[in-house]
Amino acid sequence: MAKTGEKLIAGGKRLDGRAFGEMRPIKMRVYAVEKADGSAQVSFGDTEAIVSVYGPRKLYPRFLQESERGILRYRYVMAPFSCTDRISPGSSRRGTEISKVSRLAFEPATFLDDFPTTVVDVFTEILQADGSTRVTGINAASMALAMAGVPMRDLVAACSVGKIDGHLVVDVNGVEDNNSEADVVVAMMPTKGRVTLLQMDGILTKDELFKLLDMAKENCMRIYDLQKATIKESFKQQPDVAAVAEAAEEEAREAASEG
């Protein structure tokens, strides 16, 4: 039962018609920010995150540099228009915390020792918020880091799970998140089976937690497959070379006739 008294589960289905183990429709793309070294955009239903990665690059001020390793800077912000209440732009208490935990989710997965004294900047902007914003951000950031060529042990896939109205569900949306009995955020390196971020809010029994972790792992694998497919697909969708050559030839012919 929700805090407002509304039911979150009706007829064995969730309010948006999903089954308990069903995720929202996922959309992913890379090259979302052409200017960046690596970028990606991911949406889980109405939650949408866009991430750009810059670096490894020089780190200033110098006192922040570490001579033996590079550092990762992760910035999570929500756009002012991302949800019904206006979010004041810039960093907030909540944003600072999420930035930190997201950074910690990536630190075990990156080989920053290869780039002493540098920084890798990850900028995550939540364009639309409907629950599970941090996991959407992490999924996008993971792809953006890969696209930027930052050496990684594995991609990081993240997923939220929770308990609503006594049922264990995956991919918690905004309404469910606000009214859940518990919600758990899991980020992991899927092929290694190692968890890099685990956060829990609410009350769960030990059994429920382990069950939720299993569900999260299973869904992280699905997300990982999508990430992998999206990245690989992006190298097939390149402009047609023949068309480019033809255009160039035509141009040259025109130039010749003018000359």
Added chain:
Amino acid sequence: MMRRPMMRGGFRGRGGMPGRDRFDRGPRQDYDERPEPQPSDAGENAEFHEHADRNIVIPGEYVDDKKGRKLGNDVYEEGEKVFAKVLGIPIVNENEIKIIPMSGVYIPNISDNVIGVITEVGISGWTVDINSPYIAFLPVADGVDEFVDTNRTDISRFFDVGDALFCKISKVTKNKTTRVSMRAMGARKLLGGSLMKVKPVKIPRIIGKGGSMINMIKDKTGCVIYVGKNGVIWMRGENTAKAIEAILTIERESHTTGLTDKIAKMLGGLPAVTATEPASDAKTDDAETEKTDEIAGMPKPGWEPENFGR
């Protein structure tokens, strides 16, 4: 015990004369008279790019079992298994397992030929931007062939801020403190012309196997082109626009096959500049193009022969 390296122009060994070595070297050569570098870095990588079966791996993806082979770039091992560190094309042969990355910044490697731009003139050398997270230092001793008394000389007479250099990485420490040197085959100051930047990982493809691709672009466009491994390309000539277009196409399509033919076709329809004026002329005619090639908007050459301290 490590010996401290001697300063140039100091005593060389016991009983030597101060500054003796500088007399032994014969007359110095002007940078622009030096021979053009051969695209020696062309690399095995170019070959791999062409023969790779477009099988792209993502970070963390299993590549192969190690089986006692050497691990090359951008892979790591866990137990017997080898995984990719970066997004790229895996190269697996009987000696080595490695990845040709699809993206990433330039990390200096010893003996790479790079194009750098002077950002600062110091007391005993220059700071050089080599299009990398790490800046390089060019000591006077490695930058100029003659003896220079840094107490009395303003070294900006040799290279000034904004000058572009074709130079070689001579030293990289563990923390990636980098030194470059002009004491290398083909090292020279690049006068006039224009600089462009591409992704450093695409450079092997732009050079092509044994320099095939870049030589073709040079021949077809009649441009003088220098390619730095750090992703900076300098070019000068009449058809630079076409050369730039060709290079950008290679950068964009680098993972596809049959690129050399495509670029040949693309450049094939050029107006007949190369026909009336053979490519070999354009290359040897450095001195002539030098005079005419003061291109507006470029960093000032800042180099006048009469100031060269002779």
